[in-house]
Each structure stands twice: as structure tokens, then as C-alpha cells.
Amino acid sequence: MTEESEWAITIAHMKMESSYKRLRIGASIFSPIAAGLLSAQLIATCFVYLSDQKVLELVRAVESAGYLPLPAGPAIASLDGWAAAFWGGLFYTLSIGAGLTLLTWGSLRLWQVLFRGNRPILISLVALWVGLTAAVNLRGPVLFPSLFCLLVPVATAYVCFRTQPPASGSSHLAWMAPTLTLVALTALWATQMNTDLFVAIRDNILLSNTAGRRVSDFYYRYTLYAAESFKSFNQKTLRSCNLESAGDRQMTRKLEILLAHHDVLPLPQIKRPDIRVVSAGKRLQLVSSAGRRMEVTAEELRSHTDQVLRSFSDLTDRFAPLRRMTLAGLFLGFPILMFVSVYGMLHLPVKFIMGPVQAALTVSGICLAIGILLFLPMLNAHPMTVTTQNIDAALAADEWPPRVAALRYIAKHNLEIAAHPGYRRLLASPLVVERYWLARAMGNSRVEETYTRLLPMIRDPHSNVICQAFYALGEMGRRAAVGPVKQRLLELDHWYAQWYAYGALRKLGWRQNPSN
DSSP: OOHHHHHHHHHHHHHHHHHHHHHHHHHHHHHHHHHHHHHHHHHHHHHHHHHHHHHHHHHHHHHHTTOOOSSOGGGGGGGSSHHHHHHHHHHHIIIIIHHHHHHHHHHHHHHHHTSTTOHHHHHHHHHHHHHHHHHTTTTSOOHHHHHHHHHHHHHHHHHHHHTOOOOOTTHHHHHHHHHHHHHHHHHHHHTTOSTTHHHHHIIIIITTSHHHHHHHHHHHHHHHHHHGGGOOGGGSSSEEEEEEESSSHHHHHHHHHHHHTTTEEEOTTOSSOSEEEEEETTEEEEEETTOOEEEEEHHHHHHSHHHHHHHHHHHHOOOHHHHHHHHHIIIIIHHHHHHHHHHHHHHHHHTTTSOHHHHHHHHHHHHHHHHHHHHGGGGGGSOSOOOTTSHHHHHTOSSHHHHHHHHHHHHHTTOOGGGOGGGGGGGGOSOHHHHHHHHHHHTTOOOHHHHHHHGGGGGOSSHHHHHHHHHHHHHHTOGGGHHHHHHHHHHOOOHHHHHHHHHHHHHTTOOOOTTO
């Protein structure tokens, strides 16, 4: 073998070692995050599936008793299977799962890189982990929230230790670029941080294009499957009760009517009802499915039913910590996960053609550009200042943002949309975002013509528009809408849209009774 051949083999071997090292570094980022998210998805799927089975039991009991169920009609079928549980579980995976995964991974990387494996620091991290698990059980023991807090960090940490990359002298510089980019994008998007942020994202990024509408459709179709699993008693639409020990027949009958009008339905066939009413001398005991008790008088329950049920809900709500953690994960974990995912996918091929620092700077620049491009549509969130004097001009604008701004102004200030005839041309708009706000704004109207134009919108091709049409009919207060709304509710296969329809029925004065 010649000297040139030996050098060629040596150089090839060095390149292979370099490529292997880079793959290990890539694995140290992707593998722990993937492990954490996978464990979260498995837990979430089981959590939502068991919740769906409880809802299915409730729905069948409601139907059997002659009441109107929710979900109803074709939407019921999705409860009895794993598909809806899996897709609904993504809500948890991309919120609390993302938050716990990134928190664990980031903490361990800081511990490895900055603190050089200092043992007291690791003990402090473990103590925080134990404290977080205890925090979700403060209001009573909860299985699946505990599994999230226990298993997601364990899975992430295990893979993180197994795929720990070799030390690199440039690692600090390579980490600074994406970190500063994330900070810059956070500061940019923080300028839009207000109560309308999600509305602006939905209107300007999601509903304004085909791909975004698919994401929106997916979210609204499956979000209730997850949300139902951690709702408090008062947040649920329908609740089951057992009145077999509530007292004599006359008392029981009065309670049946009273509670049914507040969507608490007497369903003796439910094994573990949401609430049992038990006679306790001159008082009544309200007992939760977990055995928590609250005492009231019959008069208090009759005169202040909503207040009593809210107090019972607060007393028995074990999932409040989980809801707060999920919301934090949605606000923080999900956006950071998106950044890390995009950065990682771009960094993987780029680092094979340039050094680690150059790759970090290049990919960080690309991510910054993507974040800015996504931000630009947000500038349409406030395209013009709408006043009562220029509403008609805004409704007649050539571009959709001013027209939507006018519709939002009408809806927000409870104006009569019939006073602005330009709205009629928007009824045939091909834009979902425009029909959405048109339906919303029509709810303030008390004109017969507006009602007749709004009613067909409950059959719009897009679920978001259907939801707002139901909402608007409820706001109009026309009892004549009860029949069409109820009929459409039973036809839909979309639980979220049915939920809006049920809310409209309640707003219109309809109440549950066994003849429904």
C-alpha cells in the first residue's frame, strides 16, 4: 500500500468519525425529545380513551332516559374507538408533554454543559421533579396527571443520558445562536401578546389559507375529546346524578326537575354518577364520584342552584393543577417545541457541509427568517381603525382584512348589522374568516331579514362558521330557532359544533326534560 493510499484511508476514517460524532450530537437532541413526546402520547391516548368511555356511558344513559345527549347522533360513534383518543391525546402531547419534555431536556443539558455534572445540582433537579408530581395531586390523587409528571421526565432523562454527546470546545458558541434566535422571536411575538392573540393567529394564519384551515379543522374536531377528560363538574355540559337517597318521592321529583334544568340529569344506571344527593336529616349531602361531600339545605339548593353547583365543583375539582400545567405547556412548550423541531431538521443536513458554529449561525438565521415571515400576516390583525362613521366604507373595501375588521367592530359594540346593507354581499364570500365574523356580527341583529339570512349558515361547509351561526342564533333570542338548531345538532358528526348548538338551545330558553 502506497503512502498516498494510507493518507486517503486515514482521511476517510477521520471523515467517518466526524460524521459519526455529528450524528451522535443530533441524536442527543432528537432522541430525548422523541422519547418524552412518545411517552406523553401513550399516556394521553389511554387517558382520553378512558374519558371517552365514561362519556359514552353517559350518552347512552341520557338517550335511554329520553334526554338530549351531547355528543349526539353521528358524533357518538367516534367515542367507541382509539382513533379519537389518539388524535385527542395530541392536545396533551403538544402542551404538557412538550413542556415537561423540554424542561427536562433543557435542565439536563444545562447540568451537563454548564455545571459539569455537579451532583448537588442534579439532586435539586430531582427534588423539583418530585415537587411537581406532588403539586398535581394537591387537590386529591389523580392517576394520569401523575403519570405525565413521573414518566415523561424519566423517559426524556433516560435517553438523554444514553445519547449524551461528546464534549466540544465550540458547544457554547453553537448553543448561543439558536438560543438568541429563540429569544428574539419570543420578543417579536410578545408584541402581539394580548387577549386577541389566538384570534389573530386563527384569522390571519389559519383560516386565511387552505393548509391553516386544515390545522384549524383538526384542532376543533378533536379538542373536546381531550378537554372533557380534565373538566371540572361545572365545566361539563351534561352531568349525571343519583337521587335514590334524596328523600321522599315528592322531594325527589322536585330535585329531578330542578337539576335537569341545570343539565344535571338523574341517571340511576350510571355506576359512579358525578353527584349523588343524599338526605341527611333536614339537610342534603352532595357527594362526588370520589366521595367528597358538601352539605346544603333544600332551600339553598332551590334558590341558589347555580351558586351551589359552582361551590360543589370547586370543592371536587381535582384537575385544576393539570389544566394550569397544560395551559403553560401550550403557551411555552409548544412554540419552543416547534422552534427546536424546525431548527433540528434544518441543522441535521447543514452541519455535514460546514462546521458546528457556522451551521448554528446559518440555521438560526433561517429560523429567524421563517419566524418573521409567519409574523407578517399578524400585521393584518389591525388593518385600519374602524369607527361608526367608516363601517360602510370598510365593508366595501377590496381586501378582506378591513371588511373583517368592520364585522369585528359590529360584533364587539353590539351594533345592528342591518343598518349597514353592505354586509349582504359578504354572505356569499368564499373566505371562511369573513363568513365566521359575519355570522358572529349578525347575532346582535333584531331584524327579521337578518334572521332569515343567518339561519342557512348553520349548514355552512366549514365548522367554525357553523359554530358562530349557532352562537348568533342564541344571541338573537328567537324561540323559532329551537327546532332548526336541534335538528341540525342531531345531524352533525362534529362534537365541537354540537356543543355550540347546545349552548344556543340553552340561550333560547330550551331545557332538558325526558321528552326531548
